[in-house]
Each structure stands twice: as C-alpha cells, then as structure tokens.
Amino acid sequence: MRDIFISAGGRLLADWQQVCPEGAVFKESAALNADVGQALIWLHVNAGNTESMLADVAGLLGRFAQARVLVLANAPDTNEAVAAFQQGAAGYCHAYSSADVLGEVRRVVQLGGVWLGPEVLQRLITVGRTMVGSSQTKINATLDQLTPREREVALKAAEGLSNKLIARELDITERTVKAHLTAIFERLAIRDRLQLALMLNDRQG
Amino acid sequence: MRDIFISAGGRLLADWQQVCPEGAVFKESAALNADVGQALIWLHVNAGNTESMLADVAGLLGRFAQARVLVLANAPDTNEAVAAFQQGAAGYCHAYSSADVLGEVRRVVQLGGVWLGPEVLQRLITVGRTMVGSSQTKINATLDQLTPREREVALKAAEGLSNKLIARELDITERTVKAHLTAIFERLAIRDRLQLALMLNDRQG
DNA sequence: AAAAATATTGTACCAAGGTACTAGACCCCG
DNA sequence: CGGGGTCTAGTACCTTGGTACAATATTTTT
Known part of the structure; x- marks a missing residue:
C-alpha cells in the first residue's frame, strides 16, 4: 500500500518519513492527478479550518475509491475528529505524534481498521x-x-x-x-x- | 433477542449460561437450520484457526441477515479480532470472560453497538x-x-x-x-x- | 564455492503429565 | 449418627513432552 503525504506547507514531518521512507509528498490534494489505487493518504491539516479539511477528505475519497484517508492535525480537536470520521476518514491523530504512534496508526488502518484517538474513543464509548x-x-x-x-x-x-x-x-x-x-x-x-x-x-x- | 451458543466442543461455558440461561447450544454453525431471526450468535472458537472462524462468521451473517455474531476466543489475538470485525462480527472477547463482562458485551451488542475488548482498545488508544x-x-x-x-x-x-x-x-x-x-x-x-x-x-x- | 543457518524428518528413549479406580482420615452440618 | 465435601495417597496405565543422536535439502551468508 502506497503512502502519500499531503501538507499545505509541503514540509515533510521527520517522524512520518521515518515510518514511510518510500512515501510521496504533495503540497495539496489537488496535485494528485493519476489514480493512486490502494493508497494510504496522510492529510496534514492546519488548525481551525475544519471545512476545508472535510472538503479535502470528501474529495479524495470521491476520486480514489480504494484509498484510505488519515488526518494529521496540528491542533487536534474532538469535534473535528468526529466530523472527519463521519466524512469517511480512517484515522485522525496528532501531526506531531511519534514515529511509534504513527507506525501503529498505519498498521491499524492497513489492516482495515479505523484509528481512534483517546479523546474520540471516550466520546464514542x-x-x-x-x-x-x-x-x-x-x-x-x-x-x-x-x-x-x-x-x-x-x-x-x-x-x-x-x-x-x-x-x-x-x-x-x-x-x-x-x-x-x-x-x-x-x-x-x-x-x-x-x-x-x-x-x-x-x-x- | 434469542441467544445462540456455538462451540465445537459443544460444552457450555458456565459464565455464559449464567448470562443467557435461555440460550440454545449447537456444536457447529452448520447445525443451525431454521432461520433464527434477530438472534445473537455467540461463536466459540479455538485458538489458531482464524480462517475457519472468519468463514463461520461470514457464513452465519450471510445466512441470517438479522443476526449479530459475537466471537468468543479461547486465546484472543488482536489481529484475529481485527479480522473478525472486518468480517462483520459485532464483538470479540475472551471466552473465559466473567459473567459480568459477557453481560455487558451482550448489552452493547443488543443496543446495536460493537464491543471492543481492552486489548483491541489499547491497540487503538x-x-x-x-x-x-x-x-x-x-x-x-x-x-x-x-x-x-x-x-x-x-x-x-x-x-x-x-x-x-x-x-x-x-x-x-x-x-x-x-x-x-x-x-x-x-x-x-x-x-x-x-x-x-x-x-x-x-x-x- | 564453502560455510552457516534454516527447515525438515527419523528412531529411540525417558520424564512428566494426566486418568482410572480406589480408599482412609478428617470435618461440618442436619 | 450418617452423608457429603475436602485432603490425602496408593497402584497401574496411557499420553504427551522433551532430548539424544542422527540425516538430508534448501537458502543465506561469507
């Protein structure tokens, strides 16, 4: 499963690169043209712009049916997380999570699971x-x-x-x-x- | 909602009986002939046979659309649990769980929820x-x-x-x-x- | 190419785990 | 007092686990 990293800044997170050394990097979701197939798309979003994040998630899932979208939030927010999941995201976690955590998230999502952070879990369970x-x-x-x-x-x-x-x-x-x-x-x-x-x-x- | 217990050994777990005194017991999933309707099927599986477990779950869900399947594992394994959920199981827990836990699991599933065991939870948290x-x-x-x-x-x-x-x-x-x-x-x-x-x-x- | 690691299987043997059937001593309770 | 549960233990027997001392084929490393 390919790893694709999308960040407005276009800057690669060090820990992420450690987890996905083969991953490709894009500045915006629109830059993804060709079909990515069964890719795992890591969407790095800034705080406070839930709307555009949701639009991005929806857009990506619409264009790439086989892809799974993971949201990396600079400033995680439970409400935003729930919204992301409703939109079909497979995960939502802190952008600055350690490589260990990111690796685990990746594993879970690749296995077909949905990764839920602690706050979201407490809200749902x-x-x-x-x-x-x-x-x-x-x-x-x-x-x-x-x-x-x-x-x-x-x-x-x-x-x-x-x-x-x-x-x-x-x-x-x-x-x-x-x-x-x-x-x-x-x-x-x-x-x-x-x-x-x-x-x-x-x-x- | 009827409770149906399926175990290869056909042996009834004491704690389970305590939770479901009215439950029916079968030796194998194939023994379920008539439509069970909105039943809650507890599938007791042995260790290390993920494939047959998944086949059983899929088979049961295919035959009884309204039923919900719960997997009781002798030796729980997180990967197996994830696989079970992918297959559509509504729960996956330790076969030797106490009556308290089993009762809680039953409640959650009957309410339409999906029960996640601590191990799976901890994997996600x-x-x-x-x-x-x-x-x-x-x-x-x-x-x-x-x-x-x-x-x-x-x-x-x-x-x-x-x-x-x-x-x-x-x-x-x-x-x-x-x-x-x-x-x-x-x-x-x-x-x-x-x-x-x-x-x-x-x-x- | 040689050496080392890995995966496979055989025969034989012994130790440990577990069951079947049995039974005495003790204690508690009705 | 007698029945039932608990703790103890003997003999016998069978099954499973584990080791000793091998050997062969394949893959990986040096």
Missing part, C-alpha cells in the same frame, strides 16, 4: 472503562470455584512449577498434587496446566 | 501505548531471537496448542515441531512450553 479493570475479578471468580487447597496448587501450577516442586512446597506427595489438578481441570473445564496458566495469567477482559 | 508498547516490545524482542518458522511454532505453543495440533496446522510432522521447540527452548533459555507461554502471554508491561 460509554462502556469499557469499568470492564477494562475487571480482569482481576475474573481471575478471582475463577479461583472462587476451587477449594483452598486447590487454589494453592492451581496458582503454583500456573506459575510454571512442576508437580514435583509443588508437592515439595506444599509438603504433600506428587500423587496428591495430581489429584488436586485433576479436580481443578474438571471444575474449570480445561484440559491441562497450560490452559490453567492462560486462564490465570491472562490479564485481559 | 495512544494513552495506553507506553505501557502496552513496552511489553509488546519485550515480546517482540523475544520473538526476534527466533527464526520465522520458530516464531510460528512458539506462538501456537504459547496459545496452548499441542504438538500434534501445531504439526497439523503448519503441515509438518510432530517430530519437526519438537525440533523447533527444542531450538526455541535453548535459545530463550527456558525449560518447557509453559515457560514459553508465560513469556509470550505476559502483558504486564
């Missing part, structure tokens, strides 16, 4: 916040299904300890460790200790 | 970038020590797949999988696949 922090709750809910002794065994197994080591630490035989594990696997409906590790170590929601 | 980015970098640094083929094997092993399954998916013999794993263990200076899973799944930052 009402849920989430509470949910994000609830993974610990999930783990506890999992552990609550187990007896105290099973919990001890489960945690040690999820840390990667062998049955022999668990047995030594809990001062029981290896056979008993196996017995607990069998009970754990059945109760949690999983196959083996690796699945257990995934359940207990995965901090995702 | 710049704020979480520093933290998430560092651990991601760490993981990448780990993976960079491996050859391309070894990376594939390592990731699948870390997801909990058995050698047999990995072999099948990569279309090589189980012996070769073992050879790669032995090389991986030596290079990363770890003992077994569980340690590998801990290394690659640790998203603490």
Whole structure:
C-alpha cells in the first residue's frame, strides 16, 4: 500500500518519513492527478479550518475509491475528529505524534481498521472503562470455584512449577498434587496446566 | 433477542449460561437450520484457526441477515479480532470472560453497538501505548531471537496448542515441531512450553 | 564455492503429565 | 449418627513432552 503525504506547507514531518521512507509528498490534494489505487493518504491539516479539511477528505475519497484517508492535525480537536470520521476518514491523530504512534496508526488502518484517538474513543464509548479493570475479578471468580487447597496448587501450577516442586512446597506427595489438578481441570473445564496458566495469567477482559 | 451458543466442543461455558440461561447450544454453525431471526450468535472458537472462524462468521451473517455474531476466543489475538470485525462480527472477547463482562458485551451488542475488548482498545488508544508498547516490545524482542518458522511454532505453543495440533496446522510432522521447540527452548533459555507461554502471554508491561 | 543457518524428518528413549479406580482420615452440618 | 465435601495417597496405565543422536535439502551468508 502506497503512502502519500499531503501538507499545505509541503514540509515533510521527520517522524512520518521515518515510518514511510518510500512515501510521496504533495503540497495539496489537488496535485494528485493519476489514480493512486490502494493508497494510504496522510492529510496534514492546519488548525481551525475544519471545512476545508472535510472538503479535502470528501474529495479524495470521491476520486480514489480504494484509498484510505488519515488526518494529521496540528491542533487536534474532538469535534473535528468526529466530523472527519463521519466524512469517511480512517484515522485522525496528532501531526506531531511519534514515529511509534504513527507506525501503529498505519498498521491499524492497513489492516482495515479505523484509528481512534483517546479523546474520540471516550466520546464514542460509554462502556469499557469499568470492564477494562475487571480482569482481576475474573481471575478471582475463577479461583472462587476451587477449594483452598486447590487454589494453592492451581496458582503454583500456573506459575510454571512442576508437580514435583509443588508437592515439595506444599509438603504433600506428587500423587496428591495430581489429584488436586485433576479436580481443578474438571471444575474449570480445561484440559491441562497450560490452559490453567492462560486462564490465570491472562490479564485481559 | 434469542441467544445462540456455538462451540465445537459443544460444552457450555458456565459464565455464559449464567448470562443467557435461555440460550440454545449447537456444536457447529452448520447445525443451525431454521432461520433464527434477530438472534445473537455467540461463536466459540479455538485458538489458531482464524480462517475457519472468519468463514463461520461470514457464513452465519450471510445466512441470517438479522443476526449479530459475537466471537468468543479461547486465546484472543488482536489481529484475529481485527479480522473478525472486518468480517462483520459485532464483538470479540475472551471466552473465559466473567459473567459480568459477557453481560455487558451482550448489552452493547443488543443496543446495536460493537464491543471492543481492552486489548483491541489499547491497540487503538495512544494513552495506553507506553505501557502496552513496552511489553509488546519485550515480546517482540523475544520473538526476534527466533527464526520465522520458530516464531510460528512458539506462538501456537504459547496459545496452548499441542504438538500434534501445531504439526497439523503448519503441515509438518510432530517430530519437526519438537525440533523447533527444542531450538526455541535453548535459545530463550527456558525449560518447557509453559515457560514459553508465560513469556509470550505476559502483558504486564 | 564453502560455510552457516534454516527447515525438515527419523528412531529411540525417558520424564512428566494426566486418568482410572480406589480408599482412609478428617470435618461440618442436619 | 450418617452423608457429603475436602485432603490425602496408593497402584497401574496411557499420553504427551522433551532430548539424544542422527540425516538430508534448501537458502543465506561469507
């Protein structure tokens, strides 16, 4: 996917060039004549001119159906961002974002995603916040299904300890460790200790 | 809105049942014959089979225009999530999510929304970038020590797949999988696949 | 062109994980 | 007191994971 950078100033942003060393640069969207195909167009806009930005986005998308347009704003504004997305932009971010961020944005957009900055997200998403922090709750809910002794065994197994080591630490035989594990696997409906590790170590929601 | 649960294993997840006590369970998407109308279809998928998941999602959406499809992944993967959304899924979350989370997901989707998990969110949010980015970098640094083929094997092993399954998916013999794993263990200076899973799944930052 | 890395597979073997069936000791509750 | 859950553990057995000691073909690097 080609990268095309459009900036009124025509000046190339250093970080952008780092992300897209092969990218082409234009001074204005009108300068794009030939069909660009599946290009990724980075539209660098100045503050306070939402109207012309929207017109540019609409124009580009109209002329190049296969292209995706990303807006780089010198002074990002949530309202402007929402407007850009309504117009069909695939992303809207700070023009002076670091190369890391720009790379990530590019990746997301290339994968067909829409990149949303934090402010825009908060505006669009009402849920989430509470949910994000609830993974610990999930783990506890999992552990609550187990007896105290099973919990001890489960945690040690999820840390990667062998049955022999668990047995030594809990001062029981290896056979008993196996017995607990069998009970754990059945109760949690999983196959083996690796699945257990995934359940207990995965901090995702 | 009816809830329909599809799992290859046909096993009902306890938390899911709690959220959808009235839900129907099927072993495979093909088992859904009659039109389900405005149903909410929970598609439980195993790790590492993105293709078949996407096919399932596409098939379901094609057959039941009014239905919404939610993907429950045993081993969530951001790329897979993005792919699922591209295919038209209304949500993608961890199969072992707690009932609380599942209920919230259900609510959002029923209201016509698209549910984005924290991992996908964090991928999109710049704020979480520093933290998430560092651990991601760490993981990448780990993976960079491996050859391309070894990376594939390592990731699948870390997801909990058995050698047999990995072999099948990569279309090589189980012996070769073992050879790669032995090389991986030596290079990363770890003992077994569980340690590998801990290394690659640790998203603490 | 030679050397090194990568990818593949074989046979054999041992250790570890996990299951089946069983069972005694202990504790709590109705 | 008896039933049920918990913790413990034995023997036996099977499966999976991992290593040792190979070999061959392809690609990449030097």
